[in-house]
Amino acid sequence: MQYHLNGYRTGDPAISPAVDRPAARDAVDVLIVGCGPAGLTLAAQLSCFADITTRIVDRKAGPLEVGQADGIACRSMEMFEAFGFAEKVAKEAYWVNEVAFWRPDAGTGQIARADRILDTEEGLSEFPHVILNQARVHDFYLEHMRNGPARLSPDYNLALVSLTRTTDADHPVEAVFDRLDAPGTQETVRARFVIGCDGARSTVRAQMGHRLKGEAARQLWGVMDILAVTDFPDIRLKCAIQSADQGSLLIIPREGGYMVRMYIELDSLRGDERPADRNLTADALVAKARAILSPHRLEVREVAWWSAYEIGQRVCDGFDDVPDGARGARVPRIFIAGDACHTHSPKAGQGMNVSMADAFNLGWKLAAVLRGQAHPALLDSYSNERRAKAQELIDFDRDMARLFSEKPKSAAEAARFQAYFRKHGRYTAGVETRYAPSALTADDTHQGLAPGLPIGMRFHSAPVIRLADARPMELAHVAKADGRWRLFTFAGRGDDGARGSATARLCEALSNLIEPAAPDALLDLRAVFQQPHRDLGIERMPPLLLPRKGRYGLIDYEKIFAADPRDGRNIYTLRQIDRENGAMVLVRPDQHVAALLPFGDMPALRAFLDRSPLILPRRA
Numbered sequence: 294m295q296y297h298l299n300g301y302r303t304g305d306p307a308i309s310p311a312v313d314r315p316a317a318r319d320a321v322d323v324l325i326v327g328c329g330p331a332g333l334t335l336a337a338q339l340s341c342f343a344d345i346t347t348r349i350v351d352r353k354a355g356p357l358e359v360g361q362a363d364g365i366a367c368r369s370m371e372m373f374e375a376f377g378f379a380e381k382v383a384k385e386a387y388w389v390n391e392v393a394f395w396r397p398d399a400g401t402g403q404i405a406r407a408d409r410i411l412d413t414e415e416g417l418s419e420f421p422h423v424i425l426n427q428a429r430v431h432d433f434y435l436e437h438m439r440n441g442p443a444r445l446s447p448d449y450n451l452a453l454v455s456l457t458r459t460t461d462a463d464h465p466v467e468a469v470f471d472r473l474d475a476p477g478t479q480e481t482v483r484a485r486f487v488i489g490c491d492g493a494r495s496t497v498r499a500q501m502g503h504r505l506k507g508e509a510a511r512q513l514w515g516v517m518d519i520l521a522v523t524d525f526p527d528i529r530l531k532c533a534i535q536s537a538d539q540g541s542l543l544i545i546p547r548e549g550g551y552m553v554r555m556y557i558e559l560d561s562l563r564g565d566e567r568p569a570d571r572n573l574t575a576d577a578l579v580a581k582a583r584a585i586l587s588p589h590r591l592e593v594r595e596v597a598w599w600s601a602y603e604i605g606q607r608v609c610d611g612f613d614d615v616p617d618g619a620r621g622a623r624v625p626r627i628f629i630a631g632d633a634c635h636t637h638s639p640k641a642g643q644g645m646n647v648s649m650a651d652a653f654n655l656g657w658k659l660a661a662v663l664r665g666q667a668h669p670a671l672l673d674s675y676s677n678e679r680r681a682k683a684q685e686l687i688d689f690d691r692d693m694a695r696l697f698s699e700k701p702k703s704a705a706e707a708a709r710f711q712a713y714f715r716k717h718g719r720y721t722a723g724v725e726t727r728y729a730p731s732a733l734t735a736d737d738t739h740q741g742l743a744p745g746l747p748i749g750m751r752f753h754s755a756p757v758i759r760l761a762d763a764r765p766m767e768l769a770h771v772a773k774a775d776g777r778w779r780l781f782t783f784a785g786r787g788d789d790g791a792r793g794s795a796t797a798r799l800c801e802a803l804s805n806l807i808e809p810a811a812p813d814a815l816l817d818l819r820a821v822f823q824q825p826h827r828d829l830g831i832e833r834m835p836p837l838l839l840p841r842k843g844r845y846g847l848i849d850y851e852k853i854f855a856a857d858p859r860d861g862r863n864i865y866t867l868r869q870i871d872r873e874n875g876a877m878v879l880v881r882p883d884q885h886v887a888a889l890l891p892f893g894d895m896p897a898l899r900a901f902l903d904r905s906p907l908i909l910p911r912r913a
Contacts (some may be wrong), residue, residue: 294377295851298843307377308440309343317346320464322663324484325349326497328447330362330427331631331648332490333434337376338656338774340441345663347445348482352452352473352491356435359598360427362645363547363554364389367413368723368751369646370420372653375774375884378433379420386423387548389413393527394711397537403588404536408711412531413722416867419754419767422722425548427645450474456487456500458614458626466626486659488628490652495633501614503629505636507607507687512694513559513571515578517599520552525589528553533697533710539584541697552597557581558697562603575599606687606694609634612676624669625676630655635683637690646723647686651679653774657882660776661907666815671733671906678728689720724751728885732905735888742876742889743783745868752781752880755864756857758826760834761850765857768821768864769884776882777817778907783865784822785875785892790853791833795875795893796820800835802895806909812840815909819852823865823872826855 296306323339325332328351336349365373365382373379389412398405412422438445450473457467464483472478489497498504521528532544540558547554557578559571575596583591611617612634613625631648655675661667696710719725727749730736734749746753754769772779782799790796800818807816820838822829831839831853838852856863865872875892879901890897902909 295849298847299845305440309442311444312343312442317348319481320483321346321348322485323347323659324466324468324482324487325490326453326468326487327351327490327492327495327631327633328353328356328431328449329490329492329631329648330430330645331633331652332488333431333438334372334649334652335488335490335630335656335659336445336447337434337437337441338653338776339660340438340443340445341775342660342664343442345443345660347443348448348484349445350448350451350453350470350482353449354474355449356447357428357431360429360431361600362427363424363545364643364646365423365425365430366643366646366721366723367418367420367422368726369649370423371418371751371754371769371884372649372774373433374420374770375772376434376437377773378437381433382425382430383420383423385429385548386425387546389422389424389531389546391530392714393530393532394714395527395532395534396708397535402537404534404586406527407708409527409530410711410715413718417719417722417724419769424545424554430645451480453491453496453500454479456497456627459483485663486626486628488630488652488655488659489633490630490648491633493632493636495629497627498609498629498633501611501627501629503609503611503634505607505609505634507605507636513562513601513603515557515559515573515581515599515601516554517557517575517578517582518547518552518554518597519579519593520595520597522592522594523586523590525586525591533714534585535697535710536585536587539587540581542582542585543697555582557585559601567603571601573601606637606691607635608680608683608687612680613672615673615676620673621670625672628655628675630679634680635686637687643686643690643721643723647682650682650723650726653883654679656774657776661815661882664776666776666908668906668908674731674733674906677731678733681729682726689717693717724753726750726885733881733887734885735890735901739876739889739891741871742874742891743868743870743878745870746878746886746889748886748889750886751884752779752878752886753868755867756859756862757821757854757864758857759851760822760826760829760831760853760855763826768819768854771817771819771851772880772884774882777813777815778882778887779817779819779880780898781878781880782818782820782892783870783875783878784820785871786823786873788822788875789824789829789833790820790822790835790838791830796822796838797835799877799893799895800837802893804837806895806899807837812837812842815907819854821854821856821864823856825858829853829855 339347395404451470455469534542543556545554614627615625630651754767757768877890879888
């Protein structure tokens, strides 16, 4: 963490200096409707920018206290690191290290452990897959928002009534809310952009005229968080249990060491029957769980929370308010994210994770347009990129739910779910998302320069050593949620950054592209070298890698890194980076690789940036 740039200040460095202006109320840049994971991710991203006015509202009376979602994928942990609270989540959470598979024994027909495997493959991420109450994730986002320069916090008890596009050039969307804490009164908010993060029954989506499309599987499931005493040996492991004739059960240990969550397969729904028609009780779920776990004992001492739901997979026909025929001719002003545009079963633990990924994709794009760093055409990419990912999720979830509910007739059939789980472990970890070639993502022409950093996928971190202070660290951890692009340069063999080196020539060329007065305004340059850090000289590095910043012209010493030479930690080996010639890796603000380019190929870099909607500060 860097601070003291513009003078020494005491206190918590995570708390930004407050903006000296009145809080925005009735006219804002961005209005967020809904304080779920998507809404809070978006608000946390926008709270980083002092020059953007944001308001987030919710119809509930206050913050979430008991959350339904709990699974946090490796990729979401990487995103939390960008917001600065991954360590807090990791400290509180249950770590999903292994998964046990139970199915009927061929001889007795009773459930028996068939296998036990790693939950995620080695080296997939520097972070684990963890379990933590959604409400605690909300708490960390709310803290981040309060600590931002705008001191952003939600407004509760506001129910959206109408949403209208107007002719107001400054704030072309008008939202009207009922004040639930003052019956009979309403409040109107005008905004440049509105984002509906208001769940599966989204009012914003309805006001846009969109609807969720798909089918329900008509399969009823129950879920409960319990404190129990049992002789089931794997109660503190994630378990997928398929019984011979009582159905299936998924066990997810919860944080705190004692509580567990159980997803319990119930009977199929018939005709027009809804889950509420069954008049289920917590005792009924407990009885079903006991039947599946038999002959093991289950004594439930407390049910902390329970619910019943129908499995369904649905995706919205559009993620913004621009019809397909008007794309490119009309700027999107209203968006939806999270459950407002896709719903599915909770089996793969993707709901909260994909919702947050939606918002992380959209947040930096809104900020870039609002701050004049990109053309409004950038906003079209949100619906294009995220709707494709939502459809992938729906297809995956349909197969996962079907395989989990199958009644195995043989060991071979029962093993199919385990094989599917193992095969798709990267997907459930959240690291398989890959954006197609576009104005924001290059094609694979130069993929051979670094096969371990696939274009369109998230920048896969690896250990490095920071040159100035010899600190070992993960390289991707410099990519904070601040709306900036990153250009990582990986030097070729023998390049030490000194005068006349390829790195020195590249920095001289980049100096003609990047505005010296604001070197990191949009493009953050970082350099990695192959030599051991003690063989490099910081005094020989190009000035662009030691930029002067702030009112005192202080030097930023944190832009230069050396590969970690220890076995299994060298970034060039781990990510298969061309050692002879090096490579340049351009990374988007949402941490996805935008382009791989030959080291020093400025024409190729300029061509990519010129094709994109970005507006880079440049000097002639």
